Amino acid sequence: MRPVRLAANQPPRFYRGGAAIADLRDAPSAVEFGPEDWVASTTTLFGVAESGLSRLPGGRWLRDEVRAAPSAWLGAEHTAAFADDPALLVKLLDAGQRLPVHCHPSDSFAQAHLGCRFGKTEAWVVVGTTGPDPLVYIGFREDVDAATVRAWVSTQDSSAMLGALNAVRVQPGDTVFVPAGLPHAIGEGVFIVELQQPTDLSVMLEWRGFADDESAGHLGLGYETALACVDTSGWSADRLAGLVRETRDRRAPVVPLLPAEADAFFRADRLHPGSVVELEPSFAVLVVLEGAGVLRTDSDDLAVRRGDTVVVPHGAGAARLEGDVVAVRCRPPAPGRK
Structure with a gap:
């Protein structure tokens, strides 16, 4: 068992980006609509058999190698809890345009409605920004009732949805923890290393202009069910402070993020x-x-x-x-x- 350098793994996505990934990797050109590089992935795109999986040098799927020797890859303590699943997906994500307002199911919601062990809590490590005002949008500023959220989604009122969220200016070295259910969006020009639970489960509150129709936004559940996973509570500045950290000035050998x-x-x-x-x-x-x-x-x-x-x-x-x-x-x- 030894460390393995991995090639880029950029499945096609619905939004623009990829230039920052190409620059980091010193690639000759960016992949069109390749804003995400799924690193060491044993996870597939939602509803797809293989796209998203990482290949090892020689062409083998990393997923299959881990399944063949889970203790060697993951360790005994990990396999006792998660069997042969790494319980982790890492991405490089380059937002070439603002992402839609969306959220992700919790473990309990995913288990109850999707037959999946994992939801999708995630975190962002900001490693680059471009443009004059790099922003991320995190949590509703004030409590919002479920009927209002349903109305926004039904009418695709993008300005209302985005305007209800906390806009947070970020720069390299900032990190953001995003619990499942928290509505959010990543602004254009923000380049992150993303850690997340190993699923591709997203509920798109805002789909118009991003997907062909609303069916892409509710995981096949219908919005009446899917929107039950949205955290509609208000996130004050004090509450947000528990999610956002500034670490750019820390230069210890190991900096927890x-x-x-x-x-x-x-x-x-x-x-x-x-x-x-x-x-x-x-x-x-x-x-x-x-x-x-x-x-x-x-x-x-x-x-x-x-x-x-x-x-x-x-x-x-x-x-x-x-x-x-x-x-x-x-x-x-x-x-x-x-």
Whole structure:
């Protein structure tokens, strides 16, 4: 078991983007309508058999390799809780246009209505922005009754939906934790590393201008059922402060990026080695943002540089990241937290 460098994996999506991914990876050109790079993915697009899955060098699906040796890839503690599912999906997401107002189901909603173990809590690590006013939109500013939300969706009143959300200006180094149910949108020019539960479940409150018709927005449930997953409570500035963190000025060797409540879903740290950073054994996804260095394990040494994405099996053992490099390390839920 050894770390593996992965190629880009950009399934077609309904919105524009991809230039920032191409720039990070030093690719010759951007993929048209390729705003998401699904890294080390064992998850498919909703309702699709294979699109979204990551291939290892040689062409094997990572999903199949993990299923064949789950303890080696994920570790005994993880497999005791999640069997052969990494319980994590990592993306590079480049918003070439504003995303629609949408939200994601919770675990309980997904289990009750979709037969799926996981909902879709997520988090954003902002790694780049363009334009004069990079914004994300998170949670309703005030309580909204369910009938009002249904009316907005029925009439596709985009201005009302967007205007009801908190607009938050972001810059590289900011992180946002997005619990399931929280209505949100990502503004044009925001480039993130996204951690999420391993599903492609979205309820689109705003679909006009993004999808062909409303059927793309409610997961086949109909809006009467799907909108029950929306958090209609108000999010004050004090409440939002628990979700949004500013970490750009922190330069410790290992900088935790997310609040403690995220540990039940995923974990993220930014690594600033300078010399050497010791990393305990874990399944992990590494996104290299700056510089170059070496990822050393007992089984192999892997040279890494800006734009590399690497999947690290638990069975590779303790790792050491060395060199003048900055990277985001993404991991599954903390043992015992789910």
